[in-house]
Amino acid sequence: MVNRYLNPYINQIKSFPEFVFSGEACLDAVKFFKTPLFLDIGCGNGESLVFEAQKNPDKFYVGVELQYKEVYRTGLKIQKAGLKNCLVLQMDAKKLPDLFKSDQISSVNIFFPDPWPKTKHRKNRLVQVAYLRRLFAKMQKGASVNIRTDNDDYFIHIVSTVYSMKDEFKLSITEFTRDYYRDGARKDSCITAFERIFLRQGLLINALSFIVE
Numbered sequence: 001m002v003n004r005y006l007n008p009y010i011n012q013i014k015s016f017p018e019f020v021f022s023g024e025a026c027l028d029a030v031k032f033f034k035t036p037l038f039l040d041i042g043c044g045n046g047e048s049l050v051f052e053a054q055k056n057p058d059k060f061y062v063g064v065e066l067q068y069k070e071v072y073r074t075g076l077k078i079q080k081a082g083l084k085n086c087l088v089l090q091m092d093a094k095k096l097p098d099l100f101k102s103d104q105i106s107s108v109n110i111f112f113p114d115p116w117p118k119t120k121h122r123k124n125r126l127v128q129v130a131y132l133r134r135l136f137a138k139m140q141k142g143a144s145v146n147i148r149t150d151n152d153d154y155f156i157h158i159v160s161t162v163y164s165m166k167d168e169f170k171l172s173i174t175e176f177t178r179d180y181y182r183d184g185a186r187k188d189s190c191i192t193a194f195e196r197i198f199l200r201q202g203l204l205i206n207a208l209s210f211i212v213e
Contacts, residue, residue, distance in 0.1 A: 009068035013090060016075035019083075022068075022090035029089060030099055034060040036106035036140075041093050041126070042113050044193060046074025051190035053078075053086040059106075063088040064096055093126055100138035107144045108135065112194045115151035127158045129165060136169055139212050146209045148180060150198040155206035162210060175209035 013020050021029040036059050043049045043063030053061040063086070065071050071090040078086050089096075113126045127147065149155050155178075162171065180186075181199065195205060 007068050009072045013068060013072045013075060015072075016079060019078055019087040020071060020075045020090070021087065022071070026089045026091045026099065029062075029087060032087060033062065033100075033104065034085075035104060036060065037062060037100075037104055038107045039096075039105055039109070040064065041096065041108060041110045043070075043074060043088065044112075045070050046077045046088065048109065048111065048190040048192050049074060049086065049088070050077045050081055050083065053083050054081055057085055059085065061086040064093050065090060066092055094131065097131075097134040097138055102138060103140045105135075105139045105143055108139070108146070110145070110147045111192055112149055113147075113154075115149065115154040117151065117153065122157070125154065125157065127154075127161055129161055132161065132165060133168075136212050141213060143212050144174070144209060145212065146175075146207070148195075148205055148207045150194070150203045150205055152178075152206065155208070159208060162208065170213040172211040172213055173208070174211060175207055177207050178204055180205035180207040 010022075013022060038052065038056075038059055038061045040049045040052075040061065040063045043065045046063055046065075049061055049063040053059075063074055065074065065088060068090060071088055074088045078088065089099075110127065114124075116122050116124045147158055149158065159176070165171065181195075191199070198205065
């Protein structure tokens with residue numbers, strides 16, 4: 001009997017066994033990691049991940065996404081593009097740093113993480129000192145971190161969190177803006193599905209980028 005309440009994408013992501021890994025199988029994916037490794041945390045439907053992987057075939061890209069439907073959509077894009085330098089992990093990003101070795105990550109994108117807007121839920125936000133500390137420990141010297149969000153309150157939290165760590169880590173801010181697209185769409189970046197929605201609504205995109213030295 002077919003369970004009509006079962007998420008159909010749980011089985012559909014199995015269509016891409018060479019580059020989509022789910023749950024405990026993510027532990028097996030580490031043997032495919034290559035350096036330089038670029039990490040896209042919360043890659044959504046894979047637009048930005050695939051865009052970057054196509055543009056830079058000499059680099060290796062790992063997308064991380066919890067939602068099965070979005071993982072499936074990412075898998076379709078990777079398959080259609082015929083990419084060999086890209087894979088996606090279906091897992092909770094909070095467990096992600098444990099998969100990597102020291103000095104393995106060259107760059108990290110965290111685009112539009114869940115803002116958890118209610119005060120009682122803010123402890124669930126991904127960008128926290130403890131999480132960044134674990135992530136920084138797996139990054140190469142000179143690695144970059146790029147964060148974007150439409151949520152002003154979360155952006156203030158992100159900036160405060162990063163600046164609170166400047167005495168513990170040598171961090172160099174390379175970009176700080178409350179309106180990422182004020183000069184028009186940037187040719188060097190991909191406008192994500194979330195961004196298209198937010199831009200149509202007239203929302204501004206906050207962005208923070210920095211180097212972990």
